[in-house]
Structure formats: C-alpha cells, structure tokens
Amino acid sequence: MELIKGVGITKHFGGVKALSGVDFKVEQGTIVGLIGPNGAGKTTLFNIVAGAFPPTSGTVHFEGVDITGLPAYKICRRGVARTFQVTRPFGEMSCVENVAVGVVNHQPDASRAVWTQRAVECLRIVGLEGFESTEARHLNVVQKKKLEIARALATGPKLLMLDEVLGGLNSQEIQDAITFIRNLRDQLGLTILWIEHVMGAIMQATEKVIVLDQGRILMNGSPEEVVNDSRVIHAYLGD
Amino acid sequence: MTISLGESRLKSTPKILLCLAGLAVFALLPWTMGVYNQHVLIVCLFYTMMAASWNLLAGYTGQVSFGHAAFAGIGAYVSGILVVKAGLNPWGGVVIGTLCAAAFGFLVGLLCLRMGGIYLSLTTLGFSEILHIVINNEYEITRGTMGLQVPGLIENYSKIAYFYIFLAGALITLAVVYRLVHSNAGLNFRAVQNDERAASALGVDVVRTRLLAFTVSSALAGMAGALYGHYMLLITPHLPSLDQQFLVLSMTVIGGLGSFVGPVIGAFSLEILSEYIRAWGEYHVLVFGLVALFVARFAPKGIVGIYKAWRGKYRAATA
C-alpha cells in the first residue's frame, strides 16, 4: 500500500520553475532514496510534502487523504516528520526540551514526567545519552543532526523524511548510520524518504530510488537500475 | 534572548520555603515605612505586572509588542468609563476591563500574527497611536488629556490596602506566567521563539501559540492598567503612551528578557532608581535611557544574565 503519493507537483518561485509535474509515491514500510544533482528540486519537494509551502499545482495524498497545502503543523500531526538539511535546533533549549516540543504536540496531555521520559528515550535511540540537559547550541554538527532525528521521532511519525543526514560523517560512522536508519524501519516500522548525496549509502540502504533532475522525475527504480542508467550518469556528470 | 527555565523551576522544598519567607517579609514591609515609600512600592508592583506580562510575550515568544501600555489603557478606560458612566462596582470594572483587553489583544493578534515579527511590532505601535488619538478626541467620554476621575477600589483610601491589592495582582500575574511557561504550551512558546519553521515542522501551531501568548499578555496588562487607574483615581492618556511602553520595555530588558524573575528585578530597581534620579530634573529620562541602552547593548540578558555569568564563573572557580 502506498503511504504517500504526489501527483503533478509543480512549484514556481517568481519566474523560476523549481518543480514541474512531479509524480512520486512511497510504499508503506520501504526506504526510498531521493537523489539528484544540486538544484534538482529535492528539498523543494520535501518542503511541499511537509507543508512548509503549498505547491503551485498538483496534489499530495497521505494515507489516501489529500494533505495538499495544509500547514506544516497539521501535516506533522498526521504523521509526517522531517529533518532539515541545515539543522534548525532550538539553540537556547536543552536537548530534552528540544525533543519534548515534538512529544507535547503529538500527545498534548502528556505530563512533564511523561514527556521527559519519552524525550530521553528518543535521545537514547539516536545516541545522544548524556546530553539531555545540554543546550542545543553547544552540540557539534553531527550531534545536531542526531537531535533533528530525535525530534522527528518524538512526533510519532509514520513517514520520516531525512534531508542529507550523513554529511560530515566518516565511513565507519556512515555504516553505523545506515544500520541505524534500517533499524528505524525494521524495529519502529517507519517508512523513510531520504535525500542523500552519499550514493554508497543509498545503494546499501534503500529499496527504491527516485531521481530528480531540473525539477522533473528523471527515473525511478531499484538502486541497481538507477546507477546503471545512462540518463542518471549523464545528469550527474554532465556532457 | 536566553531563557533558562529548567534551572529556575521551583523543585526543592527549601527553595519554596525561602520564597514564601521572602514574600512574607515583603508583605510586612509597608508597615515599616512612610506613605511615600508605600506609594513607591505600589508603583513597583504595578510595573512588575506590566513587565512580567510583556516578558511573557517578548521574552518567551519573541514578539516585541509596542502596544502593551495601550492594552493597559484599554483595561483602565473600560473599567473607568463603566464605573463612572454606568455606576458599575469598581471590582466589576476591573474584571470587565481585563476581559476587554483580552478581546482586543485577541483581535489585534489575529490581525498581525500571521506575518509575525516586525509586522507585529509596527501594527501594535499603530494600534497604540489610534487608541491615543481616540482617547484624546473623544473628550466627552474619556475626558481627554484632562483624565477621567474614577472612584477607588475601597471606600477609605489607604495605601496599605492598595499595597495588598497590588501585591495580589502581581502574584496572580506571576502565577499565570509561571504556570503558562512551565506548561506544555511554554515549550511551544520557546520553540516558536527559537525557530518558527522548525517548530511548525514538529507540530507546533505557531499562530495559535502566539495568539495564546498575546491574548493572555494583553489581559494581564489590562488588569494591571485597571487596578492602576482605580489606585491613582485618575486615568489619563499617559497610561497608554509610548513613554510608559518605554519604561516597561526598559525594565524587562534591564532585569533580564526571557527570565522569570528578570522583570520583577527590573521593575523594582528601575522604579526605585527613577525615584532617586528624579532630583536631576530634566536629565533623569536621559540617564534612565542611557542605563537601559548600555545594559541592552552590553548585557542583553540583563541583571539576571550578569548574575548568572558571575555565578557560573564562581562555580567554575570553586569546582
């Protein structure tokens, strides 16, 4: 069953066409990679799905319900969580409080004890034990990315959208991260849509890959199909 | 603009007892002093209400409203006019004044919160100007710059009694602010202040959160204004003026924007300071402004921030 489906998504910024007629879908319980050269419109697509701004035209359905143009917080409450490519922690709040924001909007009647416990748990899942009362601005880049994921998890998502979470990691850390992301799917039952530049990780972790180029779907298919496709190689490497 | 809730939260019993003891001492204070100092205390409590409620808005949700004094004015004038023209009981006037301020706060909030940020500041500024002109022009109802003379809250004028009324008002204000920022909504307030987009991506309804803060803050300002009017026995357009707004803003900034005790410290220290430097005549506002400017520039977290930095150093040194 498809968890999320976009049809004919088009977005213009002034005169610039960021996306034109993009169709895509993500099956329940899969990990789908979203790749493409810089400026292909990947993050724009994320923003539209997550409700940061509405598309110029086209529709987005989540669990069969039309969510096009809903405000971000409503989409989040339906079970779509996202991280930001450039992390946006609440710098002057502690890590627990950062994550707790996600918890209390998912469970509005959670008491302080409940949300603290849940937040600590999410921090543990991403490996930020010991940083509970650290103010988020004191974290390093990698920790901030982990915090983003912890916050996203705290909103109780069905679909998790990751935007370049591997930047700045060494190869061992990338391996750990891949395992971690697969575990999110296998153990927590999440569906994952993942923008990533590290092709090796996409190859290893995903079941399906969508390739965007200049605001259009170039192709989609299994990772093997994608890397061997001449159009993709052409798009990445140019003439 | 830092906030540190985790630390200042009253967790331990000794801390609570200490607070209660301090409060008890403070409550007995007016009996030991002359009439004038009692008056100064009452004015301090009024500014505590104003600064604490403005801080809820500016310190905790990052919305700088220039209409806070205007909302106090709405509370005062609504109450005053109802009491004078319709013969309402002053206490009833205070309640209705507070509700009206809340309603106006809600409407103004609704109007400009979608755009947020600077728009809110400028629209509240415009609102405050409109109110000012209307009060001046509707002379028959408001008595314009002459001021509306209103009856007091109690039959026999007594500074001590007013002191306790204002103390109760200040405690109510502080309790509301405390409850709110330590509730789940408080997390949302701070999330919105830190990063709106990230907050909404985590399910925070940014507009609703701001509207809540704005309405509550306006209501508290309205209550403070209404009480003040019935204490001064005269309500004038100076209450909803930019001068008052400047005082409230300076007190909050100097005390510590976004900290719970900051506005209280700011209100007391600036009001008492201004009592002293009034002897300087025309220069006192200048001195006042310079102090505020220096603190705002070099210690943006105010007195509370200075204290925390000092305590942090002290702890680091002793550890």
Add this chain to the structure above:
Amino acid sequence: MFAIASMNGLVIGVIYALTALGVSLVVGIMNVVNFAHGEFYILAGYFSFLFANALGMPIIAAMGLAVALVFVFGLLVEYTLIRPTYGDDMYSLILTFILSIVLQNAYLFIFGPYPNKPPGWIKGATNIFDLFFYGNQRMAALVAGIAVIVVVFAMIKLTWFGRIIRAASQDRGMAELNGVNTTRLNMLSFGLGCALAAAAGVILAPVFPVTPTAGVPVALTAFVVVVLGGMGSMWGCIIGGLILGLVENLGAAYLSTGYKHVFGFVILIMVLAIRPSGLFGRKEA
C-alpha cells in the same frame, strides 16, 4: 477644497515617501527596523539650523554637511549598536527604540525645548490656478524631495552599489556566497538609511521646525508607509507615501480634522487584514 486637499496630499505624500525610503532600504537589506529613524531626521534638522544660523554657512552647504554628519553618525550607530544584533531583528528593534528615547532627551538637553528652524530657501506663497494659495517653501520641498527620490532610484538601478543592494535584499545568503562583504554592506546601507532620514530632515526643517520630540510622528508615519507599501519595496514606499498623504488630507477635508492621523492607521490595518504583505510586498516564501 478638493483641489488643495489633493495638492497638499501629494506634497505631504512625497514627503512621507522620502522619510520612509530610508526605513524601507534598511528593512530590505538588513531586516532591521530603525526605530530611531525620526531622531536622525531631527538631528539633521538641528545640524542644518546650527550650521546656517550659528555658523552662518550658506544653506546648501549647511544641508550637505548635516546630511554627511548624520551619515557618519549612522555608521557609528550601526557599528556600536546594531552590528552585534544581526539575526535577531527583534533585539535591534528594542535597541533602536531605547536609542530613540535617549536621543530625544539628549536633544532636549543640548538644544532646549523650543523649536528650531533653519532659514527658508524661498518666501511667500503662490496662487495656484486661482484655486488656492500654496506656500513656496513647501513647493520647493516637494521639488527637492522628488529630486532626492529620483537620485536614490537611479543609484539603485544604475550603480554597482545599487546592484549589490538589490541582490542582498533579494537573497542575503546568495549575495554572501557571491563574495559580497555583507558586514560592510550593512554598515553602508544603515548609514544610507540615516542619510535619507537626514535628507528629509534638512528639506523639511524649514517647513516644519524641529523640536526634540518631533521625530516621533515622523517615524510613525514612515513605519505606516513601509508596512503599507510592503517591507523593503522601494516602489511600495512611494505609492504608500502618496496614498497616506492623500487619505489623510482628503479625510481631514471631508471627515474630521481631529482624526486626520487615524485614517492612515485604519488603512494600514485594512491592508494588513486583506493583504498582509503590503501593497507591493513579496509573499513570504
């Protein structure tokens, strides 16, 4: 009545546009609202008064020197107060608000409470088409105001600095990536904003003499114009200024003189309710 109301609306409108232009420029580039804008305007008025009356300089030289000095003062204010607040537009608002009160009281201390008026450029009034009399100094101010606006627009359209300003107000991040020194850009544009306030001040001081607190209504109308026209939009500023001037004067002529200044605010609130980004504002992305 209609003729003079429209004429006066246009003149006052151009004046409003001129005062708002500086605010708009600074908002567009730095996302900083300079609350003390009116006080810079007043400062220039005082300077031109001092140089022309006390030092006996020719009025043009006095005006030029006043604008230059206020520009320098603006750079200083940016360097000492505004620069540390980048990224926190609320805090710069708080700082400039306090600054405006400090400046008002400093003027009171230095120049005293009486109004000061630099010498006029031209005397008398002219009979316009036999419909009404209009003050010559006002018409001169109108011409000078239009001239300054044209120069500013030309600078922004045609020069290198103008291109950078346009780029930065479109997208700060991109401008920065393309090697624009945004720190210096900020300083310059803040100074330029202050200089525009000063230009308005020296042009208008002979019409409306300056007092320590006269900057407050000036800044208020500038803010209304900027929000009305749309934050950071130069054309919005001009149109917004003209609309405000006309609405106030026609409103005063036909509705109520006592509520003249309320009309502008009411229009502002209506615009915010219907089109929150202002007449020419970009919708927030």
Add this chain to the structure above:
Amino acid sequence: MRRICCFLVLAFAIACMATGPAWASDTIKVGVVGPRTGGAAATGKAFEEGIQLATDYVNANGGVLGKKIEIVFEDTAGAPDKAASGFERLATRDKVVMVLGESHSSAALAEIEVANRLKVPFMVVEAWADPITAKNYRYVFRAGPSNSGVVKSTIAQWVAAEKFKKVAIVAENTDWGLGIAELCKTALDAAGVENQSLVTERKSQDHYMELTKIKSFDPDAVLAFVYGTGLHYFVAQAGEVGLTPKAVILDGAGPPSLWPDFWPNVGDYGNLECFVSSMHEKVELTPLATEFRKSYVKAFGKNPTDYKSRSMFDAILIAADAINRAGSVDAEKLVDALEKTELTVTRGTARFGTEKGGPEYHHWMPPMLVIQWQDKEQVVLFPAEGATGKLKR
C-alpha cells in the same frame, strides 16, 4: 560586563549624592511642580527663571519667618500620574510647607486630590481648567488665569469690542484646548456672534486642511487654542494659505507668541498676530513689575518673554507673604492667611475669592491683556484702559 557593573554602581552612587543637599535645615521649603521634561518643557524653563528671581527677592527682603526660603522643583513631565506622585513626594519626603506651580490642567487636577488628602496648601499658577478651583477644595488656591476667567473677562469682551461678526475657533485636542473652545463657543453664541469650531491634533505639523476649512468659512477672527510649536506652524501656514491678514488670529495662550523662536518660525506671517498675555513692557501695572523686568534682564541678559516666569515669581511672593502672616508653617493657618491675602505683586493686587460654589473660590484672576504684533512691536489692544494702539488688519 565589568564596565556595566561599574556604570550601574556609579549611577546609583551619584543618585544617592544628588539627594544629599535636601536635608539642609535652616530653610523653609516650598515645593514647585511643573513640566521640566516632555512636550511642555519650555514652561519648566520659565518657572525656573521665576523661581530664581523670586527666591533672591524674598531672601533679600528678610526671607520667611526669619529663615531663607528654599524651592524644591519637582518634574511632572506634564503627566498626571507623575504629577500626583511628585506632589506626594514633595509633601511626604521633602516635607514642603506648601506647593506652587503647574501648567497642565490634567496634572493639576490629579495634584489637587493629593493636596486635599494630605492637607497641603497648593497654589496653582498656570493651569487654567475651571474644575481646579470649582471643586472648592479648602487647600487649593489659584493665583493665575482660569479658562472661564480668560474667556469671560478678556477674549469675549475683546471680540465684542472689536465688533467681529464671524469668528472661527480652533482647538488642539487637549483638555485645555477643547475646554476653553467650548467656553468660547458658549460665550460667542450668547453674544450672537456667528462661529465655527474645529479640532486639530496636538502633534500635527501640517494644518493646511484645517486652515482651508476655516478660510472657506471666511471669518474676521480666528481664536486659536493651540499650544507650543503647534501655534507657530498654525500661524505660518495661515499666512501661506492666505487666511491672514484678512482674518486676525488670536493665540489664546500667549507664551508661544513670545518664545524666542516665534519670529524665526513664522517669519513675516507673524505680523498682526494677536495673543493673550499678562505681561507687557509698556503696560506695567505695578512698580514691582518694572523691578521684575529689570532684575530679569540683569540675571538672564534678555527681556522676559514667557510670562509664566513672572506668574511663578508672583506665586512665590504670595506664598512667602502668607507664611509670614501666618507666623507658622501649619497648613490650617497658611490656608487662613492665604484667604486674607492682600498683596500687590507684578500683575496687580492679589485677592482670593472666598465665595463657595464656583471656580471663583480661592481664585485670583489677574488681568490679562490682548496684544498684537505690529511690525515686531507689541501693541496692547485690550483692555481699553491699557491700550497702546488700535487693531490693525
């Protein structure tokens, strides 16, 4: 961080020192309230001048009860709440025996409540609203004009004397402007003079629309109740739109037409403007007035302009006289002594009304003049007995 701490400590230290001299004990303290900051700070300046001259005068003439008189000047900024608490401060902290001053009716109305509650004699000097004395408070006096007094005994009579047919009234939207405009309208209606009223905004700099409306009414005279700089704008722009010199403008307050900046601000359009004043160098009703002008010139190196400095001078003399006659600083005795005042000051002989019921109670209305600028010369038009010339148009 350290810098700020130093600064704060310094500020507090200076503040504490500044309050030091208040405890000198061989003086009798009299409080003065008035705006030293804010929009009407010019009045505070005038008061200060009056205080300086009056203290010197009183102390040179034996002081009060054998001690020197000392004035404590409290700033009200023209704001009633500040005025009320300032008054309270003077009475309870500085322990002044009497308070004088005030130029804002709104502030005075707040202050009289405090005066009455604390039983401190209060002599209003330049706040004109009727209710100040109409409330008939025992401790409240007024040694200066009231709105109804100025309208009844000066403005309305002048309008009648000059036989104006059509009169426009312009009022700023303050208690004073709106209040006195209302009284004028009633008086003009009663006298059968055609009239039209307009309200203008106090902060407004541009009066073209108001003036155009007035011009289309085509009056003989315009009674302008606009204070401060507003009046300068008004007069200058009236000339520009051609309302004057066909119509005559009367500045209903006076001092703004005498401020040093009046001429630079209004230019030639100031010629033939009329204003109400209690002071004129050629019409000096008492020898003391001449003496005042001389000592003013000696002290400040210029001629007195804002008559409010002289009003304050008078008030202090009346207060000193009352204290001496009471032989005590007891409030009740001071009130009794004030009620029996019969003292010739610069503006004539001060006597307070004792008939209860109206604004005349505890009120001495000094004579006011209507003066016209004729080629930068002040020509007294009214009252007839003091006139030095005729109205020019």
